[in-house]
Amino acid sequence: MTNRRSSTSAAGKTAVPASPWRASHERRRDRELKRDAVIRAAALEFNRKGYHNTSLDDIAARLEVTKPTVYYYVTSKEQLLFECFVAGVERIRSACREVRRLELPGRERLNAVLRQYGEAVASEFGWCMVRAEQDDLSPAMSRHVKALKSEIDQSIRRLIREGIADGSIHPCDPKMTAFALAGALNWIAHWYREDQSMSGAQIAEAFVAVFEAGLRPRADGAVEATPRRRSRRTAPALAR
Amino acid sequence: MTNRRSSTSAAGKTAVPASPWRASHERRRDRELKRDAVIRAAALEFNRKGYHNTSLDDIAARLEVTKPTVYYYVTSKEQLLFECFVAGVERIRSACREVRRLELPGRERLNAVLRQYGEAVASEFGWCMVRAEQDDLSPAMSRHVKALKSEIDQSIRRLIREGIADGSIHPCDPKMTAFALAGALNWIAHWYREDQSMSGAQIAEAFVAVFEAGLRPRADGAVEATPRRRSRRTAPALAR
């Protein structure tokens, strides 16, 4: 849930059992916990019915409180969406940062990011992350969202360029390729609700395999880049 | 715009200049034209601001008429969205049908469909096509939408299977591959509004190239499957 204010100066384990600070610390901590619960509840509800079809009463009901209580932890419905978005996207951003330390060929680093990306999109915040549109947000927040998305896009493009440079990635147009990869992964949020026959990690892995191989048959007989577990089930759903 | 009722029995060119039927024919034709204009206006407006942030007054304003006039051609806002969806999707469906006649390897046939798919998503109806969610539609229409989407999905999967069978497509999981392809293409609708540096056809072509090649370098030196026209421009946008 990636919340700031996670450190309230000193820790609560200060031996003193009845420290005058403890209570206020615990309250503050409690508050954070509740706030996160509110955001999570919003994400779950947005998942089910979409942003516009979810009222704050719905979210409140899920938490078994009333609407004003929700407003006690959050200033607006818009902010709720924004926080959900951030929660989802933060995971990808950190993956982008982490990967820069790795001394691996570009493609491997890219794959690592894509895997995290896929899992994030399949998480409870995936829907919000993917559907948070400028239409639904104030200009200020919209800009913020756009900036975060753009940052990720640029990271992916850079990884692609680096991969091409070090020969681990087939020469291609970085921009279009990044769009294609991100799009495929983003779309997971649309069908994952209905078709949960695989875990987020499994989906991410399967997608990476698809991306790597491409459609055209390969000269070398390599069939699958990664050992695959077949999860055979009658699987519905589609483009949607 | 793919509208039924396009043939009103006889044609208007019956030599008789003042046929008593002509007027009514022309009126009927006129009506269809106007109806299509309404739907198109809705699509354009949904494009700009999203379904929920577009009021029927907005749509009416774009047409320089009033809301009841819109209702004269359409029974509900929901229907408007539905029609836009159908307009977009129909193009893909017909591509799927057409392609079955072609005596080509599976991959080529798949590519043909994907190209149409990409162009459809980049059209004015792309947004509606892609974003028409069950959340926004009545159960009945939602089912209808789902069925159409599913049909397309199944077509793509079949083409993939056939391609694998005839050796023109690298062995892979048809379901996941179809999801990845459709997702990448669907997502075009999200960024195409902001980044129109390429035409729909160009984007479709670029995507097909990406899909074909895959990320992993190829043993054969083939760099690009299709001769590419570079459209160099500073291009913004990203994952979104």
Add this chain to the structure above:
DNA sequence: ACGTATGTTTACTCACCGGTAGGATCGCTA
């Protein structure tokens, strides 16, 4: 014991928007 922080409620306002009733207008036909 008592004021004060914090947390939660009831009860409300207010704007917007989908949809409709009913009337005015225009062009065609007789």
Add this chain to the structure above:
DNA sequence: TAGCGATCCTACCGGTGAGTAAACATACGT
């Protein structure tokens, strides 16, 4: 030119849902 159907308007209704005011409750510090 009276009449009729098609088209489009003004004016309205009703529901919904975001957001708020203010009371109420509980626990905390003193």
